[in-house]
Amino acid sequence: MQAALVVRSSTGFDFEISFVDIPTIGSSEILVQLSATGVCGTDMALASGEVGPTCQILGHEGIGRVVQVGESVPAGDIQINDRVGIAWLRDICGKCAYCLHPGGETRCAEQLNSGRKINGTFAEYAVVPARYIIRIPDHVKTSDEALAPILCGGVTAYKALRVCGAAGGQWVAVLGAAGGVGAFAIQYARSMGLRVLAIDAGESKGQYCLQLGAEAYVDVLGADSVADQAATITGRRSISAALVIAGSAKGYQTALEILGPFGTLVCVGIPPPHELVSFHPLLFIDKGIKIIGSAVGTREDIIDAIEFVERGLVKADIVPVRLSDMPRIAKEFGEITGKYVIKYDVHGQLQL
Template identity: 30%
Template structure:
């Protein structure tokens, strides 16, 4: 079928909305009419650093309505409202033990440009286009494997829900699924973007006593307070480690770094109390840490977390229920853009004027 999609033709080029061909869904696949798709930093990295084969149709926070299902699909049916999440094999040891975010073939399935069966569904003028994250949701329609498709409540605005498939899931899941802070514990979140603010809301849900937001934008820190932060620090104006240790009597029990900025990663380690745990979520370049003083000597733990260590078909509906109950107001992070404003949406994300842009693909 002919669809409209935003194509990344070459590294660093602006998106171009053009007509492409989308093949029929195969066994265990679902055809989704895309209603909206979140704009994520990972999409920008794929465009600018070519971490996936180009040309490609990017987009990996899609939400939409199921149009058709392939042979063997049993959990999804036409008319269902769904969110598309990351691809995973479903049969490796990590998938089978509830950790599909570290699927043994995660990189191949999400960044390799091909579908689950190692073929393509997208093409233009007879030439294959790469798929991204097993969905390519920057298009009017997308095909995804059944296990990557999450059925959601029809009572909630479907256009809002796409970011639950990656960014929002990453922040909330890192807190709720992986580090699991105890009631009354202390936590610092470094970076108050979509991922960090989602982590703050999650920390409020579990009852952390002290929730500290660190960022360099005062406007984001103000929003962090409204979403559950008890304290905020502008890292460009104060000694963050000193301030955190002062208000927590020696450091936080937990920390989440969403920035990937080496000096900030070191701060998050140094501001932990003995036996504290830091979860690193941001894509961090090679850096140097003092393993003895920053980790080993005080029994601290440093871990990497991908996609919030979530099982999307379990976790995303839980987040929707928290949203409906008024405990996870992630709608305060978003601003909508029309599909043909895709390049403006990416610029708004880059310059920080919008925390989570969402493209309305079809009305």
């Protein structure tokens, strides 16, 4: 099969397009033939090597069809040609304190992650443990290319909004709004009846955010005080939740400054290890602010997030590419709006 292998050097990283063996499955695994996969910012962070060891094959926003089922997989659990997703979470233990907590599987202490502990979706085939399958419901007719980005970027935004506590008609701020996850956050928030204040760096990103459904935009590069500008835009109504998508200490500090009484700071973006956010506890005591950490989403969250797409309420801004484009994408990543989605050539089922 064809795969994009990450190659690191003293000057950075690149992707090398190579032919490698189709993986062999174990008795309790399934083999999936990929038809599409998104390219996520996390893939670039993993490729850099700055977040620890990885596999050579990254990628975690894949959609495909089952082409082989292990002999120990219970009959009826999964069928050949079933449509499935391959996301960041590839397997969980199901018994740790996190897994036993409702909705806690995304923090499983023994989790396997695509590209980090098991080969990812930048290849034509991938192996999935049968006990952790993301089945795409039969009634979903949205294309594989449109669904792929929902498996990480989309569900990350959706889950952050689900846990933020804001109700319809209230203001939420999205910091890093013009990026891949931020663009989804604007659309999901709008679809949930929330009023969106988009915040990012650069005047050119404003029109994009407004087109996606944001009610207003603040350019941090052109604002003397983001907090004052936010207060003016909202008519001094409280901002109920601030989703920090772009991971920087400054972004978190800005979010704290604009939150209203009893607001919620939702931590999504991850700053570099050396960047720490400084605050005095009195800020939280006086204003009643809560801090919540949100990480991707459960299998149920993914299906819920997909339903918004199927209903036409949320749409990924797709930039279609081929697997052979990965070396170029690595150099250009972050320079465009929209979501790179790799489309694979699928010429019938694999004969095994």
